[in-house]
Amino acid sequence: MTEKFRKWLDGDIDVMENITETTLQHDASREEIKRQEKRLRETIWELPGTGRIVGAERRTALIIYRVIAIISCVLLIGTLLYIVGHLPLYGVENPRATEVTKRYVEDGLRETGAVNIVAGMILDYRAFDTLGESHVLFTALICVMILLRKDSKNMRSAYEDYFTVEQDTYFRTHQDMIIRKIGFFLVPCIFIYGIYILLNGQISPGGGFSGGAVLGAGMIIFTSAYGFDKVDKFFTLKLSGYVTFAALSFYSFAKGYVFIMGANGLENHIPKGTPGAILSGGMILPLDIAVGLVVACTMYGFYSLFRRGSIGGN
Amino acid sequence: MIAWIRFAVSAVLIVTGLVSFAAGVIGNCRFGYVMNRVHAGGIGDTQGLFFIVLGLAFGEGSFMDILKLALLIVFMWNTSPVSSHFLSQVEYYTNPNLYEHMERK
Structure with a gap:
């Protein structure tokens, strides 16, 4: 299970594995078919260029992922800092910070009954x-x-x-x-x-x-x-x-x-x-x-x- | 005069309890293995709490307060050792490398 997960994480998951296991369950020559498939797969993966193409794709995906992550982090930080800059100062009289609290404390019992x-x-x-x-x-x-x-x-x-x-x-x-x-x-x-x-x-x-x-x-x-x-x-x-x-x-x-x-x-x-x-x-x-x-x-x-x-x- | 003696006794008892709690906290931070940490944590919950409650009872003196503090002792002395016991039991039954921790180093 962990090996499968690691394979999936690395990008070289074996799509055929499950299919052969389920469809060929009652086949007598299952081992033979598996061996053939393995040979086929090895020949495909050993072709010149396959590994390089996959590696390049993964590298571009990684770069795009990192760029998007950095951009969204910077955007989030900027938004939060902007909002922090516009918060009312502590201790300063302003209606937003005092009126609501006053209403809760003074009229809370009458209005809610609690x-x-x-x-x-x-x-x-x-x-x-x-x-x-x-x-x-x-x-x-x-x-x-x-x-x-x-x-x-x-x-x-x-x-x-x-x-x-x-x-x-x-x-x-x-x-x-x-x-x-x-x-x-x-x-x-x-x-x-x-x-x-x-x-x-x-x-x-x-x-x-x-x-x-x-x-x-x-x-x-x-x-x-x-x-x-x-x-x-x-x-x-x-x-x-x-x-x-x-x-x-x-x-x-x-x-x-x-x-x-x-x-x-x-x-x-x-x-x-x-x-x-x-x-x-x-x-x-x-x-x-x-x-x-x-x-x-x-x-x-x-x-x-x-x-x-x-x-x-x- | 009696008030001062009561204050002194309760202060000494509370300081003793705090020393027990400090030992428990230091042990919890210093020890690495779960059994040792359970032991260290149990000290504060039983001994430290007992001394602190005793000190508070001497300091307060009101009957209802002492009754409530005694209830606190009853519940804490019932629950804390049992939770320590349960933790170490689970550790004993589930850790396959238990005896590696028991060697004297």
Whole structure:
């Protein structure tokens, strides 16, 4: 595999290799055909000029690549420096730097209903930004799944597979008593703490991202203590997908409603509640829960994919 | 007078804890092999934290504060040695060249 990759990297990949292997699988004289092909290939590659042409092509491609890389780097640096030069100076009175902060601090509680002004900022004033962050997490999970998931199209080599299966079997049969006992005592505490952080995002420090991270860490500890079999019974790939999809679409629709109402000057029918209670802050609590679920699914999905190449055993 | 004695005791205890943490940090930076680093990291999390919490308890004295600090000790002493144990167990079972690191040099 690595040799093949190196060959592909060097530019002399063997296109015929796969074709002959698949089409001539049941042929008796496969070795003979292979030998002939190899001879043919050697004669082609040994022709005067072939190597030179390929080398020249590669050299031009390399030069073009480097020129483009340097130009884009210089452009990016120049743009960023230009923008830095136009930023407002620190400590200077200007409306861009002071008015927004003043509005957040003075009117944040009245306008969002959240005692924790940071939660009011990230989930009410700047909810669009948080929506993008949640989608970034979802996209990252999808990318890791594309790269690392083991299925029929993406099998690893037999040796690696054997090695992982052997290791998993070992850890399943030799489960450590210390970790199991501590996990039995610790996992409920961690879950309760994560739910507490999640539900109190609008009245105390915390919120969706931190609470979801604690929940995901609790699931990882549970997996380390009791093995993947116990988690696979309720947390499958399908459930993870459903939960993430439901949370993200709920976020989008809820925030879309609020944005449309606010932009058109219509009345917002979501009650703000009394500041300081659990049910306060309008949409902040449900949005916190949605973000937390996405984060928890992503964290456990990363762990599971990196550990054994699948979520929920399939 | 009693306040000064309490301050002195708590200061000595906190400095002892900080020395343990410093030993852990230096060991984590100086050692190369994972087992040694797990050992060095565990010192700060158990001994250093115990002395610092003891010093804070002497300094504060309020019952609720001591209760919260005791809860901190319970959780940290349950989790930190177990994580060290888990790390070294994984290292023991997965490193094929384990015995090369155990030779006395």
